[in-house]
Structure formats: structure tokens, C-alpha cells
Amino acid sequence: xxxxEKGKTGENRAVDHLISSGYKIxxxxxxxxxGEVDIIAxxxxxxxxxxxxxxxxxxxxxLHYSINKSKIQKIQxxxxxFLLQNPLYNNYTIGxxxxxxxxxxxxxxxxxxxx
Numbered sequence: 001x002x003x004x005e006k007g008k009t010g011e012n013r014a015v016d017h018l019i020s021s022g023y024k025i026x027x028x029x030x031x032x033x034x035g036e037v038d039i040i041a042x043x044x045x046x047x048x049x050x051x052x053x054x055x056x057x058x059x060x061x062x063l064h065y066s067i068n069k070s071k072i073q074k075i076q077x078x079x080x081x082f083l084l085q086n087p088l089y090n091n092y093t094i095g096x097x098x099x100x101x102x103x104x105x106x107x108x109x110x111x112x113x114x115x
Contacts, residue, residue: 002091010054011038014099017108018050030082035074039099040082046093048112049079067098070115 015025023041030037039050072102075096083090096115101108 010101011052013054013101013108014050014052017099017110021110023048026086028079029084032078032081035071035078037075037078037082042089042092045091046095047083047089048095048097049075049082049097050097051075052099052101053086067114072096076115 011028015028018025018039018041021043023043025041026041027040028038030040037049038052039048041050051067051071055066062070075085079094079096083094095113098111098114099108100111
């Protein structure tokens with residue numbers, strides 16, 4: 001399976017998890033020239049900007065290290081732009097979540113408010 005397909009498979013698992021947890025998916029792959037947020041979802045009056053990490057050959061305990069300071073800044077900037085374009089959500093609580101997937105072990109870990 002090529003990298004793009006692996007990413008889509010992981011994102012699909014993450015979307016299924018979020019929906020089963022009561023979230024409504026607003027947008028997938030929100031892109032601007034400088035970056036992308038994998039999933040934007042809402043539950044009640046909370047909007048989340050979610051990064052999905054899916055790997056085969058990395059230790060489960062090391063997946064969270066894949067989010068560096070630069071990536072965090074991009075996600076925050078993308079969130080600001082999304083909210084400017086969608087003022088309906090301006091009064092919502094904002095969360096930055098991380099979903100870690102290990103396909104070999106079929107594990108999923110949803111880390112809320114990782115920033």
C-alpha cells in the first residue's frame with residue numbers, strides 16, 4: 001500500500017472513531033499553502049482540529065513525538081483561518097486533538113487537547 005493510501009485508511013479509522021464518539025465531521029483535509037489539518041469536527045459546543053498519525057513500523061510509545069513545534073504552529077494557524085471563514089463556530093470551545101493509530105497492533109489512541 002502506498003503512503004497516501006495508508007494515510008487515507010488511517011484517517012477513515014479516525015473519522016469512524018470520532019463519529020462513534022458523538023462528533024460531527026465538518027471538514028477533512030483542510031488545506032492551505034503552508035499546511036493541512038486532517039479532520040475538523042464538532043461535538044456540542046466544542047470544535048476540534050485533529051491530527052492523525054498512522055504508522056506501521058514505529059513503537060507505539062513514540063508516535064506522539066511526530067508532532068513538532070512547527071506542526072503545532074501550523075495547526076493553530078489553520079484553525080484560526082477556518083474560524084475566520086466559518087464565524088458560526090467562533091464562540092465554540094476549541095480543542096486540538098491527536099489520534100494515533102498502529103495498524104499492526106490495530107490500536108487507536110485519541111488524545112484530547114494535546115496542545
